[in-house]
Amino acid sequence: MLSNVRTLWLTFLHLFHRSETVGYPETKPYMAPRYRARIILSRDPDGAERCVSCNLCAAVCPVDCISLQKTEDQGRWYPEYFRINFSRCIFCGLCEEACPTYAIQLTPDYEMSEYERPNLVYEKEDLLISGTGKYPDYNFYRVAGMAVPGKDKGEAEREDPPVDIHGLLP
Amino acid sequence: MATIHIDGQPFAARADTNLLQACLSAGTDLPYFCWHPDLGSVGACRQCAVKQYSGPDDTRGRIVMACMTPVTDGAILSTRDAESLDFRSSVVEWLMTNHPHDCPVCEEGGECHLQDMTVMTGHHARRYRFRKRTHRNQDLGPFVKHEMNRCIACYRCVRFYRDYAGGEDLAAFASHNSVYFGRAESGTLESDFSGNLVEVCPTGVFTDKPFSSRYVRKWDMRGAPSVCVHCAVGCNTILNERDGSLRRVLNRYNGEVNRYFLCDRGRFGTGFVNAASRLRAPLLRASDGSLQATSMAAALALFGEALSTGPVIGIGSPRASLEANFALRTLVGAQNFHLGVSGIEHDLLTLTRDILRVSPARIATLHQAEQADAVLVLGEDVSKTAPRIGLALRQSVRQASFEAAAQARIPLWLDAAVRSLGTDARSPLFQATPAATDLDPIAVANLRLAPEDIARLGFAVAHCIDPASPQVVDLAEAMAGQARAIADALLAATRPLVVSGGQCGSAPVLQAAANIAAALHRTRPETRLMLTVAECNSMGLALLGGEPLDAAMEALEAGMVATVVVLENDLFRRVPQARLLHALARARHVVALDHLASATTQVAELVLPTATFAETDGTLVSHEGRAQRFFQVSFPVAPVQDAWRWLRDGAKAAHRHDLDWQHLDEVIADLCAAHPALTAMRGAAPDAGFRIAGSPIRSETHRFSGRTAIHANVSVRDAKPEANIDGPLSTTMEGYYGEMPAALRPYFWAPSWNSGQSLNKFQDEVGGPLRGGDPGIRLLDGDPVPWRYHDAIPGAFQPRVDALMVLPKGRLIGSEELSDRAPAAKPRIEPAALSVSPAMRQALGATTMLSLTGAVHAVAVVADPAIPEGVALFPAHAHPFPGFADPQWAETAAP
Incomplete structure (x- = not known):
């Protein structure tokens, strides 16, 4: 009996509390930067695509909703297509963890609802943004050994110039 | 056998092996890099360190390199001892100091031996913070990509390329940290086995260039066991497919056949499967004379009508499976079935089959050819017609060492030591061929003779070995001496091998080879005979039996044929163009079944698109009579379907009910019932109902990705997986993977062993047969019958003044029909030229008008000092004479 009265009293008091509900979409809640929603593909600080089409995101995806095909231009690897089926995605973030180049990132943008399922299939042009996302400085090819346009052999971080194989010194 | 104790467990090990081999054979995970089962040990990488104890009382032990330490009875070693674990992790850390941060953009990633071994040794975090050495790469041609930064200096590449395969243009340069493996300068790798560098290299220095252009990770590809279709050797391969396109070919170990290596034709010649010239829809000749795509129903209606209009003849194909040829044979009747090989080839093929059946000397497997201690090659340039045999013969000369x-x-x-010793000790290899071959440098003697003289030499050798064999009268003294020398060398051996084939179009050459083998067999019971045939299923056709192609041409020319059905065969490669066009014009219906557009499909009335070897299941019989099953890796969309299904549907459309097969196994059952000689082929692989623990074999890895996205752009709903009704492999990642019959292994993978080096987990012992037996059933090993020597000895070759004897020359790429159509292999097609003796080159000039196969074209002329007078060589099936394959007298004229 007493507890019932107490419950009614507490409920009554809530009439005078500040409301937690916001008037979405006019008011938008704050989402932490690490929130896991819409997936994007970012670019490196030089403005080139970060994704090197290594397939690790696709391999780690528990719902198999990422598919891509490697292609190459002057030594640089790119995805020919990069497709995420968001109608399957569970936003677990494993793709972001697996990505060796910080290309694939989850963002706090959760506004992805669609009326048609096919509209949830995102291609590379839908995924690629023009910035670096959460990791402003990283450039994979600056630490990898491959020669790419604008960075020859021996020009990456902590690299010696290429060996002269006709030299006699060890 | 010795007993060794690994980590306290006793294991039986062969005494002639080393501790690393013994550990791997015992199933232990012991990391290694530089050792390779066929290349031996060099002790370069120091990765396989284990602790060996001198006895049960020894508690300290000492670290030894397992690959450099022989197995001794009672040896006690520990692979998990703390000190050796620490040693190994330090070694891999040193090896990795210069390794670039490349794995995401490396084609080896995910199936990299270096990755596997690094993880296995427990090296997780890089401590080295200094600068890495770098190298510039070279352009090594259309097949192999080079990325030298990744090298860990295991020396496997040069040991394979130079020591094993005899290549000269890849070497180690510089020293210490700077050591570099490449060519003196950028350029195409010359060896015909360069593709093996991709598999031999434990990391990503050498990678598959055509595969890289449509690259996906190993785990994302469906695999299927297959058999190479580019020559008659029948090397076992694994095909990898994703999203409907064939991505690459890998070696599939077969202890008796190809073992660890493939030739470049087999590895890079399969691009025709994805080629734009593939037929994807039935084509029907329209009223304006052009071929127009039509529906399956319309095509079948016409096919049925054509089959109802008799008489019907069928022309089979040596590049189609036994099942497809059998279906055609059943459709048209045995007396109307033609083998689809030209007259000379047909005769040689039946002769080869008959010799192999009755010869007392048994047919050599490729592995036995490697172990022969004296070899005689008669009239066949095996290094080009069947390159893998050339590689095997290259190993045979090492027997003396x-x-x-x-x-x-x-x-x-201890390979380097044995090779140093072997520079002076070489087993004899004799070659009697019309021109120089790749094996010349390792042969004791290279005799350059015309086909008749090769046969005479062969008969003379046989007579020297066994006087009961027919004698060659009026033999030149020099040749008699050579015959004596060859006979003596063969008699001095315990495992002599005679190799021949139909390349120079001469039956006496084959008969001479058979005589020699039979003569040797009297005193050398381990004598082996190896006769090569032209195409991947030539021997299967010979066993199936049928009329020669010439009979089909004659029947067509006589107007006795209403309908001709051509199965996967470009007849313009076999019959002179004018004759063929005339003959086909006399038939009311010409129906061609093929997967590639060819000159024959261009003149057909109805063209039905069939499946390539990657898209159908079937059986091929190799030159040694080994029936081997290949399985489909790709599932083409209708109307492309298996050739036998088209033939069955055609029969149904013609209201016939005797070809009502639903599954391949039913075709095989009928085939075995109709051909007692082929009954054993049923055992080449388990049938479609085969299950392990109730499951089919899975053809995709457990990590296969992208299932719900790969076709989401077409339909967001999940597509139903393809059904495989003809074979025991599932089409998805669902199913069994583990111990299974070797003929079904769709990919090599074992826990911790993602690279192809996981193979050692599937062998009885390292380098031994696959567990459960090597795949393939030999069909020609019958009961011995009394042997009679062949005695049709030809007269000596007489050069003519008015004409040249033009012989077909083999080419790695460009003479075989299918590899010819692979885009990646195109740059490797050598330009065709007429090779003649230097004197003849002088007489003919730089170009000449050559009349061959009834046509006259200008061809370039090159001098080859090895070619005998009166003889010339021109590449078989080369432009502008696609129909040239049989030797013939040809006239030349000034252009």
């Missing part, structure tokens, strides 16, 4: 090593008590796996 193995004996010398045994006397010097050097174990055979």
Whole structure:
């Protein structure tokens, strides 16, 4: 009996509390930067695509909703297509963890609802943004050994110039 | 056998092996890099360190390199001892100091031996913070990509390329940290086996260039066991497919056949499967004379009508499976079935089959050819017609050095030492061919003769070995001496091998080879005979039996044929163009079944698109009579379907009910019932109902990705997986993977072993047969019958003044029909030229008008000092004479 009265009293008091509900979409809640929603593909600080089409995101995806095909231009690897089926995605973030180049990132943008399922299939042009996302400085090819346009052999971080194989010194 | 104790467990090990081999054979995960089962040990990488104890009382032990330490009875070793674990992790850390941060953009990633071994040794975090050495790469041609930064200096590439395969243009340069493996300058790798560098290299220095252009990770590809279709050797391969396109070909170990290596034709010649010239829809000749795509129903209606209009003849194909040829044979009737090979080839093929059936000397497997201690090659340039045999013969000359090593008590796996010793000790290899071959440098004697003289030499050798064999009268003294020398060398051997084939179009050459083998067999019971045939299923066709192609041409020319059905065969490669066009014009219906557009499909009335070897299941019979099943890796969309299904549907459309097969197994059952000689082929692989623990074999790895996205752009709903009704492999990642019959292994993978080096988990012992037996059933090993020597000895070759004897020359790429159509292999097609003796080159000039196969074209002329007078060589099936394959007299004229 007493507890019932107490419950009614507490409920009554809530009439005078500040409301937690916001008037979405006019008011938008704050989402932490690490929130896991819409997936994007970012670019490196030089403005080139970060994704090197290594397939690790696709391999780690528990719902198999990422598919891509490697292609190459002057030594640089790119995805020919990069497709995420968001109608399957569970936003677990494993793709972001697996990505060796910080290309694939989850963002706090959760506004992805669609009326048609096919509209949830995102291609590379839908995924690629023009910035670096959460990791402003990283450039994979600056630490990898491959020669790419604008960075020859021996020009990456902590690299010696290429060996002269006709030299006699060890 | 010795007993060794690994981590406290006793294991039986062969005494002539090293501890690393013994550990791997015992199933232990012991990391290694530089050792390779066929290349031996060099002790370069120091990765396989284990602790060996001198006895049960020894508690300290000492670290030894397992690959450099022989197995001794009672040896006690520990692979998990703390000190050796620490040693190994330090070694891999040193090896990795210069390794670039490349794995995401490396084609080897995910199936990299270096990755596997690094993880296995527990090296997780990089401590080295200094600068890495870098290298510039070279352009090594259309097949192999080069990325030298990744090298860990295991020396496997040069040991394979130079020591094993005899290549000269890849070497180690510089020293210490700077050591570099490449060519003196950028350029196409010359060896015909360069593709093996991709599999031999433990990391990503050498990678598959055509595969890289449509690259996906190993785990994302469906695999299927297959058999190479580019020559008659029948090397076992694994096909990898994703999203409907064939991505690459890998070697599939078969202890008796190809073992660890493939030739470049087999590895890079399969691009025709994805080629734009593939037929994807039925084509029907329209009223304006052009071929127009039509529906399956319309095509079948016409096919049925054509089959109802008799008489019907069928022309089979040596590049189609036994099942497809059998279906055609059943459709048209045995007396109307033609083998689809030209007259000379047909005769040689049946002769080869008959010799192999009755010869007392048994047919050599490729592995036995490697172990032959004296070899005679008669009239066949095997290094080009069947390159993998050339590689095997290259190993055979080492037998003498193995004996010398045994006397010097050097174990055979100590490869560098054995090779140093072997520079002077070489087993004899004799070649009697019309022109130089790739094996010349390792042969004791190279005799350059016309086909008739090769046969006479062969008969003379046989007579020297066994006087009961027919004698060659009026033999030139020089040749008699050569015959004596060859006979003596063969008699001095215990495992002599005679190799021949139909390349120079001469039956006496084959008969001479058979005589020699039979003569040797009297005193050398381990004598082997190896006769090559032209195409991947030539021997299967010979066993199936049928009329020669010439009979089909004659029947067509006589107007006795209403309908001709051509199965996967470009007849313009076999019959002179004018004759063929005339003959086909007399038939009311010409129906061609093929997967590639060809000159024959261009003149057909109805073209039905069939499936390539990657898209159908079937059986091929190799030159040694080994029936091997290949399985489909790709599932083409209708109307492309298996050739036998088209033929069945055609029969149904013609209201016939005797070809009502639903599954391949039903075709095989009928085939075995109709052909007692082929009954054993049923055992080449388990049938479609085969299950392990109730499951089919899975053809995709457990990590296959992208299932719900790959076709989401077409439909967001999940597509139903393809059904495989003809074979025991599932089409998805669902199913069984583990111990299974070797003929079904769709990919090599074992826990911790993602690279192809996981193979050692599937062999009885390292380098031994696959567990459960090597795949393939030999069909020609019958009961011995009394042997009679062949005695049709030809007269000596007489050069003519008015004409040249033009013989077909083999080419790695460009003479075989299918590899010819692979885009990646195109740059490797050598330009066709007429090779003649220097004197003849002088007489003919730089170009000449050559009349061959009834046509006259200008061809370039090159001098080859090895070619005998009166003889010339021109590449078989080369432009502008696609129909040239049989030797013929040809006239030349000034252009």
